[in-house]
Amino acid sequence: MTKLVLNNVSLSQDSQDYIYDLSATFNAGINLLIGPTTAGKTTLMRIIAGLVKPTTGTMTLGDQDITKVSVQQRSVSFVYQQFINYPSLSVFDNIASPLLAAKKKPSKEEVAARVEEMATLLGLSPFLKRKPAELSGGQQQRVAIARALARKADIVLLDEPLANLDYKLREQLRAELQSIFAKESSIVIYSTAEPSEALDFATDTFVMNEGRLIQTGKALEIYQKPESVAAAIAMADPPINLLSSNIDGKTANFGKETFKFSRPEITAGSAQQITLGIQPGKISLESKGSNSVSFSCQVQLAEVTGSSTFVHVNLESGDQVVIEVEGTKTFTLDKKLTAYFDPADLYGFDSTSGKAIFAPIGRAK
């Protein structure tokens, strides 16, 4: 199997650093890049595509060093967030364009066969004679994806390809893309800012933050066992609750509450400051048994989605916490509530370095 390996790749321009010393291995199939807008995902993809030369570091594809290979010579296709197609060409010609640009021109029949294959795969067969402007946004993006796939490039880069599409269309295309890429042998690198997309693809995931690769692994593993606060934030939707806490191996506190808390990762007797994290869905308004820790809070806002309600509450200390409650519940503003959580569901992060200290108990490694 061909692999794309990045060794200590970095990029700085005008004394600004964009990518810091990044090493990663991308296998055939879908690789997911996730991180906030300025994490450097697009920059990294541009480096992989050969559009930007890295300041230091090397890239190898299989056993070949491609660091100095120009973009024209790399077997790469790129799909952008905006739907980019040739406006004056028909859908057929758009999909055929990368085939015709190849050094060894394929025969007419070969081109037609490959275009047909791509069109069938992406559900574009009825539209082959139309111009891109006569298609809906979702169809236009499918044409762009078909074009990227048509030439069987070794590396396919998709930069937030669904970001400009409707919510429902995204859901549908996500499912389609998964089955399409399952059939291709290319190395696909797919960037997104949405945790739900990463969890949906459930594949090798690379979390980026501020130009660094901060964690790799399966999406669900990262979600359950983030190595840093930044990774926890990048993978959480709705956002994870973060509270600062003093912990000494026997007890922990947050806001004005103190509770019994011990973990093997914390040496007893040594007081330290950490950041506690908990998913909104892990806090409830009913006691979860004898282990539950309770705290009182005041309702600030309730957001109803139908299937669940997000209650935003203030602690007595002024800290804010979001609680996800099943179903639809109405809350009056400023109402006092008692909320519960199980300390086993807590994440702990070093409050200065952000490194994870402990993760919820009973979760997969």
Added chain:
Amino acid sequence: MDAKKKNNRAWFLVLPVVFVVAFTAIIPLMAVANYSLQDIQGADNRLFVGLDFFKRVATDPNIQDAFARNVTLSMQILFIQIPLGIFLARLMPKSGWKASAALVVVAIPLIIPWNVVGTTWRIFTRSDIGLGGVLINQFTDYNLSESTFDAWATILVMDTWHWTPLVTLLVYAGLRSIPQAYYQAAAIDGASAMAVFRFVELPKLRRVLMIALLLRFMDSFMMYTEPFVVTGGGPGSSTQTLSILLTTIAIGQFDIGVAGAFSLMYFLFIQIFSFLFFTVLTLDERPGATKVTPKLKSKAKEENKEKPVNSKLKKVLK
């Protein structure tokens, strides 16, 4: 993946252009440079004079006058044609057959050859048989071969008629490319028509106007045919542009050395002026000005840690 060397064959496609440019620009320019440094008396009789001709050009009162005249003319042209062009572009219909019709009408002067424009205006302004000349004479004395003012004004009006459409077309294209949302936002913000022009249209037209300014400056500073046909540079030398004077020196007086030095200085002046002009106007668009830096990110992160907004809100909302 194929890692062989870059294919450079595409450069051969540029060769024809290189040849053409060599014959049309580089070689003649070398010849001019050659003339400007030597006093050529005959085929075998030449004398290297260094920068003497350049000094003569710089101190010649006729050339100095023509230079001042040409700068004045160019400034007046820019001052009239740019605002007028913008004004006309804003009046033009935005869509439908009316827009197409207006575009055709506006573009007519642009597709008439220079000397035809000159000839047309020469006849049009004649005080005995010209439609314009006779008409103006009904109200006030008008004769461009006698009055310097009349001659100057005629050149200005003619050039404005000929070239304002260029500004209009450029601005029209610029205006059409402004997204509708900007006008909508301005309407919602309660902006006056003047404010919309100043804060929405003018900033968005910046690049287009810069091109219009440059083109109009260069063209007007090199103006030759039309005044040559209409006034011949007169009366006296009142409408003699640098180009007309240069031609007189080169062909009329056959003073090749001075003409060569003059041409080079003329050429360099336009080059340098245009370059400075462009640089100054694009100063804050230099690369790096809008770069997204990873460092900015930390701020967004702070945002995520919700500060106690409520107290602030209550204040904001009374």
Added chain:
Amino acid sequence: MAEIRLEGVAHSYDGGKTYALNPISMTWEDGKAYALLGPSGCGKTTLLNIISGLLKPSEGKVFIDGKDVTDVITDDRNIAQVFQFPVLYDTMSVRKNLEFPLKNRKVPREKIAERVKEIAELLGIEDDLDSKPSKLRSDLQQIVSLGRGLVREDVSAILFDEPLTVIDQNFKWTLRNRLKRLHLATGVTVVYVTHDQTEALTFADEVLVMDKGSLVQAGTSESLFLEPQHEFVGYFIGSPGMNFLDVEASASELTHNGKPIGKAAKAGLNGRHRFGVRPEFLIPSSEAGMEFNVDRIEDRGVFKLIHLSKDDFKFIAKTEESYEAKVGGKATFSFDPKRAFVYDLNQKFVSTVSPSSQGGN
């Protein structure tokens, strides 16, 4: 603050051949938050522009506080609007941009400074007030755009046209909360256009679901989720959307390929219909129910999506994280009788459905 009323408002961009917005009559109550939700091209932006006066409807009338404003220009309607992409005045600093709507309305100088400071604090852009917008990141630019919409105190309504499209996922939550709180505190009427159901449902008191130029259903998030009156609402709201199945009704007994599915609560139902149940209300059951093959399990961290198939159809069930099943094995699911529905051929709600007592086999 104002009440906005639409009477038979419709719009056609091509002189009546096709309608981008079909006739709609409704009242937007003073102080409530509304969301217009639908896929792109459903007419929601057209409707928004009609309210703000940027577009004159080809039919019908618009009233603000009982006054006919159909022919009143935007400037005089006293409405603020925020667009999908940053729309800023390039030559002005962020501060000048925020001041602009107030200056145009001759608000006193001290008041302007105070107000701009408050809004900048609220949106967290205090440090950027003196920068040029072009020097800011695109999401910060959008926040400035948002600020310009919020800076006026006297508006009748604030209209948002997909304002958070370019904002980062995590920050979206924060901003939405601030907008929501701002709404609660000011009591100004808000209309929020979006294609993102989470955004619509969490933000609005009432959500109007639109499709193909028509209003399909209006209601609270709860009613849209729990009692979709139209198949489109079932499909569009909820992630994943509702499971649908063609059924044949005979004296209210619903069958698919001759196999019983359930019984409609409404008596005397006959002919072709569609059965719909949300993934959330397909409940794992140990006794009675329908037996499915388990095709795939998606573990999303806080819940699981179970992809089920049976004969010629597929369903998705959303279960607790603790639910266990074997891929390739069998699983029995029942459904909540209050939360399963049958729709007619016009996709309209007909009745609720209770599970067949036979267990569906």
